[in-house]
Every structure is written in C-alpha cells, then in structure tokens.
Amino acid sequence: MPTLTYLDAIRQGIWEEMERDPSVFLLGEDIGAFGGAFKVTAGMLEKFGEDRVIDTPISESAIVGAAVGAALMGMRPVVEMQFMDFIACGFDQIVNMAAKIHYRWGPAVPIVIRGPSGAGVHGGPFHSQSNEMWFVHTPGLKVVMPATAYDAKGLIKAAIRDENPVIFYEHKFLYRRIKEEIPSEDYVVPLGKAAVRREGRDITVITYGAMVWTALEAAQELEKEGISLEVVDLRSLLPYDEELVLASVRKCSKVILLHEDTRTGGMAGELAALIAEKAFDDLDGPLLRVTAPDTPVPFSPPLEEYFLPTAQKVIGAARKLAAY
Numbered sequence: 001m002p003t004l005t006y007l008d009a010i011r012q013g014i015w016e017e018m019e020r021d022p023s024v025f026l027l028g029e030d031i032g033a034f035g036g037a038f039k040v041t042a043g044m045l046e047k048f049g050e051d052r053v054i055d056t057p058i059s060e061s062a063i064v065g066a067a068v069g070a071a072l073m074g075m076r077p078v079v080e081m082q083f084m085d086f087i088a089c090g091f092d093q094i095v096n097m098a099a100k101i102h103y104r105w106g107p108a109v110p111i112v113i114r115g116p117s118g119a120g121v122h123g124g125p126f127h128s129q130s131n132e133m134w135f136v137h138t139p140g141l142k143v144v145m146p147a148t149a150y151d152a153k154g155l156i157k158a159a160i161r162d163e164n165p166v167i168f169y170e171h172k173f174l175y176r177r178i179k180e181e182i183p184s185e186d187y188v189v190p191l192g193k194a195a196v197r198r199e200g201r202d203i204t205v206i207t208y209g210a211m212v213w214t215a216l217e218a219a220q221e222l223e224k225e226g227i228s229l230e231v232v233d234l235r236s237l238l239p240y241d242e243e244l245v246l247a248s249v250r251k252c253s254k255v256i257l258l259h260e261d262t263r264t265g266g267m268a269g270e271l272a273a274l275i276a277e278k279a280f281d282d283l284d285g286p287l288l289r290v291t292a293p294d295t296p297v298p299f300s301p302p303l304e305e306y307f308l309p310t311a312q313k314v315i316g317a318a319r320k321l322a323a324y
Helices: 006-020 044-048 060-072 084-098 101-105 149-161 211-223 242-252 267-278 301-307 311-322
Strands: 003-005 024-028 053-055 076-080 112-117 142-144 166-171 179-181 195-198 203-207 229-233 236-238 255-262 288-292
Touching (some): 006 044, 044 053, 060 076, 084 166, 112 149, 142 149, 149 179
Parallel strands (some): 076 112, 142 166
Antiparallel strands (some): 142 236
C-alpha cells in the first residue's frame, strides 16, 4: 500500500471522485494553475481541464452561491476556501441557502466546502481559527474533521458522494506531518461514525482533528503512571456518533472533553450535556474540558503555544480525574 500524507490523501480522494463521476467539479481561489494555497489541487487543471477546475474571483459569497446553483442543476461542486477563516464571507449562502433548501422545497444540495483550519503554524488570528461550531449549530449541514490520512481520503470521498452540504475541515498542522499507508482500492469512511483510536480503561478522552494526536501523546505518557486513557476520535461533528461516545463513557466512567476550539459554546459543552443527560449514573467524577481559552488565536509563537491545548494540559486533567 502506498504511504500518503494527510494532504495527499485528500488530494487523491478528490482526484478519484473526479475520475469516477463527471458531475464533480472544483471551484475556488487559485486552485487552477497555482494548484491551491497548500497544493491540494495541484495537477488537476492539467488533468481535468478548465471546465472542471475553475479559478474564481476573491468572493466567498459568490463562490458558494455558484456552487449551490450548480448543485441544484445536478452537479457536485467541491469548493475550496483558501483558509476556513474566510468562510465567514460566504456565511449567508451556507447557513441560509445551502443548509435550508432541502427543508424548504425538497431538492438535494450535494456540495462540499473544504479547506485548511486550525492553529499551530503561527498564522495569527485570521488564518488559524477553529470555527466548526458555527456550522455544527446549523441544521441541514454535515460537519467533518478527519485526524488521519486514511480518514482524510475516506471522508472526503464520502462527503462528495453525500446528498447534503458538507463542511470539511482539514487541519493545516497535519497536512504534511501525518503519513499513513492508504489502500489502493476504493473505500469510503462513513459520515457520522466515530473511532476508538486507543483502547483504555480509566478515562475517556473525546476529541477530533489534530487534538487526537495530542490525546494519544498524553495517553502514552500516562501509561507510565498506570493511568489508562481511551481516545475517541469523533471524525464527524454533525451528526456525531452518540452511541460510541456513550459506550466509551460507560466503560471508563471518567471523561475529558478535548478540542482546539475556544471554550464557550464549543463541542465539549454539547458533549457534556449529552453525557449528563444520558450517562450521569455511569460517571465517577466531574466532566473536565481541555480547550483553548476564549480569545482570538495569538500570532506570537509563545502566546500561541500557551493558547493551544497540549498533552501536558491533558495529563494534568487526567491526573486530577484519576485521583478523584
């Protein structure tokens, strides 16, 4: 099996879907001759031509609006946001058009809006945000955030084939750092299904995206102290895998909720409510959140390091829970 980076796995998944289905096409800023800001679409203009790899003006609202119209006419557009921070400029088209058209009058809106998100690369407050909860709160959308190269390919293929609008977050810190053997044969990873990345017995850590690797690093260190973490990777945030989450909570009875997003209104709070409602009697300690603070992402490398959740912060929370 070939070894691919997280970035190349996404690129290969899109490429294969374009070969498989002529209704799939791409649009976004600098995705053609330049190959995209991070080179996810490199070579696609030469392979598929300018009718299927379309460079757009710098107008996210126009890009998403065009994609919604194309989807309603039977196409399957894949939109690149140069940085997911700029998705805010297309917000109305996403939450008031793409997300609600099926509810209002029935047609499918099979679009994927994908791009780099997250911090850790000193991009500052406008190129480093984790803004997934804007869309997790919007019925009619699906929201996906892969942590591994295998999942990145399988989930992008599943997203392109889905009949619903899918917001697909790619953590830029993982693009070239994560590598994995990828099967040559066609496969998809189903949307809405979580995965247990590490079996454990004492504390469940529920997380997603780049923080999966932070949780695994913490679990490896804590194993030396006799504390066993189970790491659950949500993969999909909307819908999320309630069944697997509750099964892991009931198994371990103590829970850490970990995400890179800021604290208030984050996915951790949603999961805490679910666990309190449906697994309260299974808990042997308080639900602990390890998140970024409620500030913009700092540009300064030392401040960004302080801002981000780390393995040491997870370890501190786990020690507190283990002693509870």
